[in-house]
Amino acid sequence: MAMESGAKCFDCRRPFQPEAIIHYDHPWGWVVEGYRERQWLGFRCLAPRCGYETSFDKLGYRHLRPSELTPPSRP
Numbered sequence: 001m002a003m004e005s006g007a008k009c010f011d012c013r014r015p016f017q018p019e020a021i022i023h024y025d026h027p028w029g030w031v032v033e034g035y036r037e038r039q040w041l042g043f044r045c046l047a048p049r050c051g052y053e054t055s056f057d058k059l060g061y062r063h064l065r066p067s068e069l070t071p072p073s074r075p
């Protein structure tokens with residue numbers, strides 16, 4: 001996934017820095033190399049008194065919808 005340059009905080013419009021990326025396990029997220037679980041990705045604004053979290057979803061990256069999840073395989 002190419003990093004979008006010029007992404008800005010949806011609240012204060014501050015441009016994001018690469019070190020502002022946050023991620024955590026999430027079943028609807030994106031496949032990230034090196035992680036077993038899909039990861040929900042976003043930026044946490046580093047501006048003082050902001051801290052708004054802008055997910056990659058808001059930045060236009062398509063992610064899985066619940067209806068697209070593969071049903072668990074039956075034994």
Ligand SMILES: [Zn+2]
Nearest residue numbers: 009012045050
């Ligand atoms: Zn902000």
